[in-house]
Amino acid sequence: FDLAWNDWQGSAAFDRTDDEDSWAVRWARAYVEWAAGEKRSWLAGHGITFLPTVGWAERGDLRAGGHGNSVPRFHIAWGTGTGVVEPFVRYAKQAVRDGLLTFHHRHRVDHLVVEGGVARGVRGTVLAPDDSPRGVASNRDPAGEFELTAQAVIVTSGGIGADHDIVRRHWPARLGTPPAEMVTGVPAYVDGRMLDITAEAGARLVNRDRMWHYTEGVRNWDPIWPGHGIRILPGPSSMWFDALGRRLPEPYLPGYDTLGTLRHLRTAEGLAEHDHSWFVLTQKIVEKEFALSGSEQNPDITAKDRAGFLRERVLGKGAPAPVDAFLRHGADFVTAPDLEQLVDRMNALTDKPLLDAAVLRRQIEARDLQMANPYAKDAQVQGIRNARRYIGDRLGRVATPHRLLDPAAGPLIGVKLHILTRKTLGGIQTDLDSRALGADGTPVEGLYAAGEVAGFGGGGVHGYNALEGTFLGGCLFSGRAAGRAAARQTA
DSSP states (O other): OHHHHHHHHHHHOOOOTTTTTTTHHHHHHHHHHHHHTTHHHHHHHTTOOBOSSOBOOOOOSSOTTSSSOSSOOBOOBTTHHHHHHHHHHHHHHHHHHTTSOOOOTTEEEEEEEEETTEEEEEEEEEEOOOOOOTTSOOOOOEEEEEEEEOSOEEEOOOOSTTOHHHHHHTOOGGGOSOOSOOEEOSOTTOSOHHHHHHHHTTOOEEOTTOEEEEEEEEEOSSOSSTTBEEEEEOOSOSEEEETTSOBOOTTOOTTTOHHHHHHHHHHSTTOTTOOEEEEEEEHHHHHHHOEEOSGGGOHHHHTTOHHHHIIIIISOOSSOHHHHHHHHHOTTEEEESSHHHHHHHHHTTSSSOOOOHHHHHHHHHHHHHGGGSSOOSOHHHHHHHHHTTSHHHHHHTSOOOOOTTOGGGOSEEEEEEEEEEEEEOOEEOBOTTOEEEOTTSSEEEEEEEOGGGBTTTTTTTTTTOOOOSTTHHHHHHHHHHHHHHHHHHHO
C-alpha cells in the first residue's frame, strides 16, 4: 500500500483539496486501499482472471516522488473488456428473467426529472431502431418520447472523448495549443451530453480541465467508429522524435509520462502548428514491443486463448498478427532498408517535408553508441536495461538492446503518431457513496454517478495524471459504491 499510495499522490498532484479535489483525494485513498486489499479476491469471486505477466505502463518522470509506477501494475484481464463485463452482463440477464430489470434500448436521456430537489426519473427521446454492430455509430433519428420514474437514478454515461470541439473547449492552457487534428479513441456515443444534463439537474461538475489523451495514436486501417484511432502501447526502445525531427528529451520516452509528453509536444518551440510526432524503430523492436489497445486488436486475449497467446506473443516469431496488419495496411506506417529512404517515406506522409535524414542520423548514431556496453549515460538506454531486469518485460515486452541502424535488426520502421482522445479525468463530484453533490456540497437526493462521468470517483480520483490500468478499476469501485448506496436508499 505505501508504495502505491506514494505513487498515486505523486501522479495525481492534487492541488484543489479545499474545493474540487476535496472528495477526489478521499476516493483516491479509498481506492488504493481497496486495490491493495480486497480487490483481487472480489474480482476472482466474479470469475475475472488476469494474464500472468503484469505490464509496466507509465514508468514515470524519473523522480521517486513524482509521476509514474515504481513497479509494474498494468493487469490485463483474460477476455479484455468483454471479459471484465461478462459476469455483470450475466447477472443482468438473470435479473431480466427474474422480472427485476428492464432494458430500454434506443432510449436517449435528454433530461433528469427532479422534483423538490429529489431525482425522480428521466425523460427523453426514443430513437429509431438500428442494428449496427457494437461500436459503430448508430442513427439518432427520433421516433418518439418517453419518461421513466424511479427511486434512484445512476448516471454512468462516460466522458467527452468523441466530441473534439468539447475537448478543445476544456483544453487547459498548461497543455499548450489544442490540436487542430486528432484521432478518436472512443465510440461516437462518448459525447459528454450527460455531463451538462446532470449539471442542469443540480449536480456539480469539477476538474473539467483535466483529461487524459494519448500521444501514440495511429489511424485505424479498419475503422469501427468515425475517426477511429488505435493507441500503440509501446515498449521502451523506439526513438521518439517531434514533427521537426528533434529527439524528445527524457522523461518523454515511450511508455513513461503520457501527459508530460503531450504537454511537451504542444508547448515546445516550433511545434504548436504540428499535431504529430514520430517513432523510429526496427523490425526487431516492433515484433517484441508493439501492442495495440482495444479488444478487437487482441483477439487471443479477448477469446481467452491461452495457448494462442503463448504461441504468438512469447514463443512466436514475427510481429503479432494485429500489429503486422498495421505494418502492411496502416496509413501511418512506413518501412525502408536504410534511414535515407525511411525519411523520404516519412516526409511523404506530411504536407511538406519537415525531416532531415542527416539530423536524424546524428541523433540515432549517438544513441546507438550507447548500446556498446551494459551500462550507459543515455536515460533511455538505462531505462531499457532496467526494464529487462523485470522478468515480464524481458520475456515478452522489451527487445534485446541493439543498434537501430544495425541492418540485422531491420528493416527500419517509421510511425506517424497522432494525439488520440480518450479519458475525461474530471466530472460529477460525488461522495464515497457515489451520491452526486450539488454546488453547496450536499447530495442531490436520489442521484448517483459512477465511472468516467464522475471522474472515476469523486469528480477526479486520478488528479492530473493516471497510473493506467485501463481505468476499469475506478469504474468497478465507483459503480459498486453507487449500487450499494442506491440499494440501501431504496430498501
